[in-house]
Amino acid sequence: MVDFSLWDIFRNLGLAARWTVGLSLLAFVGGGLVGLALLLARLAQWPGAQRGVAGYVQLFQGTPLLMQLFLAYFGLALLGINVSAWVAAGLALTLYSSAFLTEIWRGCVNAIPKGQWEAADSLALSFGEKLRHVVGPQALRIAVPPTVGFLVQVIKGTALASVIGFIELTKAGTMITNATFRPFTVYACVALMYFALCWPVSAASRKLERSFRRDR
Amino acid sequence: MTAEPQTTDPAPIVRIDALRKSFGANEVLKGIDLLVQPGEVIAIIGKSGSGKSTLLRCINGLEVFQQGRLLVDGLPLKHGDAKAMRALRQHVGMIFQNFNLFPHLSVGRNVMLAPRLVKQTDEAAAAAQARQLLARVGLAEKFDAWPDQLSGGQQQRVAIARALAMQPSVMLCDEITSALDPELVGEVLRVVETLADEGMTLLMVTHEMNFARKVADRVVFMHAGRIHEMGPPDQLFGSPQTAELRQFLSALH
Numbered sequence: 001m002v003d004f005s006l007w008d009i010f011r012n013l014g015l016a017a018r019w020t021v022g023l024s025l026l027a028f029v030g031g032g033l034v035g036l037a038l039l040l041a042r043l044a045q046w047p048g049a050q051r052g053v054a055g056y057v058q059l060f061q062g063t064p065l066l067m068q069l070f071l072a073y074f075g076l077a078l079l080g081i082n083v084s085a086w087v088a089a090g091l092a093l094t095l096y097s098s099a100f101l102t103e104i105w106r107g108c109v110n111a112i113p114k115g116q117w118e119a120a121d122s123l124a125l126s127f128g129e130k131l132r133h134v135v136g137p138q139a140l141r142i143a144v145p146p147t148v149g150f151l152v153q154v155i156k157g158t159a160l161a162s163v164i165g166f167i168e169l170t171k172a173g174t175m176i177t178n179a180t181f182r183p184f185t186v187y188a189c190v191a192l193m194y195f196a197l198c199w200p201v202s203a204a205s206r207k208l209e210r211s212f213r214r215d216r
Numbered sequence: 217m218t219a220e221p222q223t224t225d226p227a228p229i230v231r232i233d234a235l236r237k238s239f240g241a242n243e244v245l246k247g248i249d250l251l252v253q254p255g256e257v258i259a260i261i262g263k264s265g266s267g268k269s270t271l272l273r274c275i276n277g278l279e280v281f282q283q284g285r286l287l288v289d290g291l292p293l294k295h296g297d298a299k300a301m302r303a304l305r306q307h308v309g310m311i312f313q314n315f316n317l318f319p320h321l322s323v324g325r326n327v328m329l330a331p332r333l334v335k336q337t338d339e340a341a342a343a344a345q346a347r348q349l350l351a352r353v354g355l356a357e358k359f360d361a362w363p364d365q366l367s368g369g370q371q372q373r374v375a376i377a378r379a380l381a382m383q384p385s386v387m388l389c390d391e392i393t394s395a396l397d398p399e400l401v402g403e404v405l406r407v408v409e410t411l412a413d414e415g416m417t418l419l420m421v422t423h424e425m426n427f428a429r430k431v432a433d434r435v436v437f438m439h440a441g442r443i444h445e446m447g448p449p450d451q452l453f454g455s456p457q458t459a460e461l462r463q464f465l466s467a468l469h
Contacts, residue, residue: 119316119375122276123330123382124305126298133329137320 004180009189016172017193023158023168024197026090028151031097038102043109044127053102060099066160068092073164089161093154100150108143109135141212148205152198169193227290229254229385229417230275235284237270244270245281246441252386257418259428259449262438263464268421271438272388275419276308277301289385306334309379310388313395315371317363317378323350324359327378334382342381349377353407369400373407380411387411389420425468429453437461 038056041049060068073088083091112135120130162171173190177183230252237245244267252258260268273279274286277293286293289307294300318326327346331337337345350356353373363371372392379387389408393401405427412418412431422428428435428449435452437445439460445452456462 113314113316115312115314115316116318118278119310119312119318121278122305122308122310122388123378124302124334125330126302129333133333134318138318141320 004176004182006185006189009176009180009182009186012176013169013172013186013189013193016167017169017197019161019166019168020155020158020194020197023089023093023161023166024151024155027093027097027154027158030090030094031101031154034094034098035101035105038098039105039109040131042102042106043131057099057103060096061103065092065096065157066163068096069160069164085161085165088164089166093158093161096157097150097154101147104146104150105139105143108139108146111142112138141209144205144209144212148201152201155197155201156194226253228252229256229289230419231285231287232275233285235271235274235281235286237267237274237279237281244441245274248284248443250436250443252417252419254385254417255415257412257431257433258420258436259432259434260419260421260436260438261423261425261428261464262444266438267441268436268438269390272390272419272421275386275388276305276310278310302334306382307385308388309382309384309386310390311372311375311379311392313391315363315368315375315395317371317374319363321363322359323355323361323363323366323374326363326374327381330378331381345381346377349380350374352380352410353377354403367400368396369403372396372404376404376407376411386417386419389418389422391421391423393422393424425453425465437464439464 038049038053042053069089069092072092073083073085076083076088116134116138117130120134125134158166158168159170161168167175169190173186177186180186228251230250232248232250235245235248236243248271260272262268270279274281274293275288277295280295288304291300291304291307293304317323318329321329324343324346327349328337328339328342331342331345332339347356347359350359353376355370355373355377358366358370358374363374366374375392392408393404396404401424405424408418408420409427409431420428420432430449432449434446435449436443437452437456437458437460439458445456445458445461452461453465456465
């Protein structure tokens with residue numbers, strides 16, 4: 001049996017945490033961009049966008065992320081498309097996050113009273129100007145807490161990517177436990193590391209919210 | 217641009233021909249014809265559900281109508297044509313019952329926003345114009361205030377300044393005092409009266425009959441989606457011709 005000091009546990013978990021961070025960033029960026037594009041398509045009332053996006057959201061909110069990861073990795077391989085684990089994870093996390101984010105943000109836009117759109121309309125603002133200067137800033141303010149809440153969920157959700165071979169934080173924890181037989185210590189360290197990743201995100205969100213509150 | 221030959225008659229600033237509008241199967245405007253001359257002040261009265269607000273909202277395209285024609289300053293209203301709508305809406309200002317100020321922008325920024333974006337006025341000129349307009353509605357010192365720091369009457373006066381900043385040819389007022397506490401109604405109506413005196417073309421949906429009587433050149437009584445009776449205020453309020461108008465007026469007292 002290998003002798004693992006606490007430092008060894010931390011160091012190995014720290015190395016594995018890089019994957020967790022990488023996967024989370026992939027989900028944030030991919031999900032954010034696709035989610036925003038879907039939101040804009042809906043708001044611009046592109047033909048079919050309303051039903052199309054609603055179906056997309058239903059599909060990816062209604063199935064477990066685990067299955068989506070499985071299908072993206074092994075399913076595509078069955079179809080003869082060989083994808084790397086990164087591509088599969090990137091694809092699944094992007095689809096999953098974008099479905100939630102577009103729906104969260106749609107709710108925020110819907111919370112802006114209709115009168116705001118009408119006032120902007122009657123001032124001859126274009127669609128882009130209405131979003132950029134009237135509805136967007138107001139929706140953004142209320143979007144921060146639910147968006148950050150979801151992002152923190154995603155950080156923890158990346159643990160599922162271990163099923164397609166990623167040795168990220170949780171998987172590394174399991175492996176180290178198997179080597180050391182010290183589950184309590186190891187999983188306590190894992191939990192601490194997740195906290196260390198999630199807490200700054202929540203803190204940044206609180207700061208962002210405060211900065212939106214104007215000084216009196 | 218279609219260049220129609222100008223007639224010697226003063227061209228109507230708003231021209232509505234045979235306008236029909238339905239919400240689903242429910243027809244709310246059943247053929248409206250109306251000509252508004254420049255500088256005219258028109259009060260639109262009627263029961264709720266008579267279509268008066270809908271008619272007003274058709275004039276700047278907030279409502280889509282199915283049949284008929286509508287022109288403002290000679291520009292036809294074309295739904296779905298973003299460029300034409302943008303051009304037309306620069307000629308029409310609107311003031312709402314619930315003010316609809318932008319809560320995330322200061323009072324000055326509310327007034328400056330549309331001139332900056334739509335007319336590409338530079339920052340300094342837009343600010344100067346905003347200060348001047350705010351002074352005109354009696355709120356010169358509120359340039360840096362936030363909308364939610366103002367009373368309803370003050371917010372509505374800012375909304376008027378905001379609409380004026382686009383230098384519209386026509387101003388639409390949709391029950392602009394209905395959401396106000398009674399003691400705040402006067403300050404808003406005084407501003408509207410000044411506008412009328414300065415020659416602004418006004419179309420207002422209102423429940424303030426005394427104000428309509430005093431300021432309007434013409435009163436339009438709407439009933440069941442049609443213009444039921446129309447004429448100078450003295451005639452409409454003094455000797456109503458139809459049973460519906462008599463009933464409507466007597467219900468107010």
